[in-house]
Amino acid sequence: MTTDPKHNQQLSETSADLVARGQRYYVPNYKPREMILDRGEGARVWDLDGKDYIDFGAGIAVCSLGHQDPDLLKALETQARKLWHTSNIFFTAPPIELCEALVKASCFGKRAYLCNSGAEANEAAIKLVRKYAADAGRPPEKRNILSFNGSFHGRTLATVTLTAQPKYQQGFEPLPGGFTYCPTFNDIAAFDAAMNDSICAVFVEPVQGEGGVMPAAPGFLQHVHAACEKFGALLVIDEIQAGMGRTGSLFAHCQDGVIPDVVTLAKALGGGLPIGAMVVGNKAAETFQFGSHGSTFGGNPVMAAVALAAVKKLSNQQLLTQVGEKGEWLREKLREINTRLNLFADIRGRGLMIGAELRPELHGKANDFSEAARKAGVLSLVAGPNVLRFVPPLTITQDEMREGLQRLESALAAV
Numbered sequence: 001m002t003t004d005p006k007h008n009q010q011l012s013e014t015s016a017d018l019v020a021r022g023q024r025y026y027v028p029n030y031k032p033r034e035m036i037l038d039r040g041e042g043a044r045v046w047d048l049d050g051k052d053y054i055d056f057g058a059g060i061a062v063c064s065l066g067h068q069d070p071d072l073l074k075a076l077e078t079q080a081r082k083l084w085h086t087s088n089i090f091f092t093a094p095p096i097e098l099c100e101a102l103v104k105a106s107c108f109g110k111r112a113y114l115c116n117s118g119a120e121a122n123e124a125a126i127k128l129v130r131k132y133a134a135d136a137g138r139p140p141e142k143r144n145i146l147s148f149n150g151s152f153h154g155r156t157l158a159t160v161t162l163t164a165q166p167k168y169q170q171g172f173e174p175l176p177g178g179f180t181y182c183p184t185f186n187d188i189a190a191f192d193a194a195m196n197d198s199i200c201a202v203f204v205e206p207v208q209g210e211g212g213v214m215p216a217a218p219g220f221l222q223h224v225h226a227a228c229e230k231f232g233a234l235l236v237i238d239e240i241q242a243g244m245g246r247t248g249s250l251f252a253h254c255q256d257g258v259i260p261d262v263v264t265l266a267k268a269l270g271g272g273l274p275i276g277a278m279v280v281g282n283k284a285a286e287t288f289q290f291g292s293h294g295s296t297f298g299g300n301p302v303m304a305a306v307a308l309a310a311v312k313k314l315s316n317q318q319l320l321t322q323v324g325e326k327g328e329w330l331r332e333k334l335r336e337i338n339t340r341l342n343l344f345a346d347i348r349g350r351g352l353m354i355g356a357e358l359r360p361e362l363h364g365k366a367n368d369f370s371e372a373a374r375k376a377g378v379l380s381l382v383a384g385p386n387v388l389r390f391v392p393p394l395t396i397t398q399d400e401m402r403e404g405l406q407r408l409e410s411a412l413a414a415v
């Protein structure tokens, strides 16, 4: 039920040509949808041919303040006209202010380290927990890192090894050593069986994102935290996707009632620009010393200035309360759609991080549904082959949500 007559039109010659050139010149590790996105405003984006889309994907949970946020634009322009890059041999103001803001906004943080992506934030955390264990006199065989089946922590060689999903690892062996896996997320018995004194750190997402939008069960992270204390392991919470307001609080783990030792951030942190961060609590705050780790671009003043503006806006309590309300409303509407179409076995999530799992007989088809929605004017994501994922800008309006749902339902009904 789309109103824009262009929705079903063919790509223009220019768009088709650009798509073909992208397909020809990119290393073929991506398979972008066959259109060219051109501009955005709020929770809406337009392609080169003028067709508009309601953005329920936000560039993979990145553009949490929507597109063209005026405060982010102002921060970008102001800093871009002053100084672009200095390296970490010199201080500039924006990364100092950003680290201070992250430490002060968290309930546990003492220091912060800035980098350029989620994988880099986790890579820093991997090195940090290993060094913490080494400094404590643990031999290398007692510096294992535990993560959960279905997790996603990044694509570098170490973070893809931390990512407990074989499909991301296959073909890249030999993988780095010292990583072990808990075979089931949210399963206390399985975790207790996997946890022992050879583990120096546990990495966990408060809501598994790529693994199917699976929130930690009530009490699960508290149990993991207690076991970490018992075995002298550090608790690292990967909030790269669930953090920065996505679930209705600035830091997602605050809803789980745990005090982590390290939290990693990226995605929404820069409002759409590439930046990552590792926030470190008391225990390991002095573990990295001069020369331990570094990054040429990390804390780049332009990225940091925009991220600082983003963190300020994402800390707004009214916005965070609305994330919870919008999320509940959206899940309710998806359930209503499902009473009519009967496609989903489960609709779940926290705040505006929502997953709709297809019924078993439709397994494997999430991408087909997402592509049909795209053609009807809604951008959505998948989380594995069976789950549709909705992570709209946190600032999305009621009207935008309604319009998106209408387009989504017509597309889902037609598949």
Ligand SMILES: *Cc1c(COP(=O)(O)O)cnc(C)c1O
Pocket (backbone or CB within 6 Å): 117, 118, 119, 120, 122, 152, 153, 154, 155, 205, 209, 210, 238, 239, 240, 241, 242, 266, 267
């Ligand atoms: C996206 C993601 C990462 C990796 O971030 P990149 O910026 O793509 O390297 C790590 N952990 C989680 C939970 C993520 O969602």
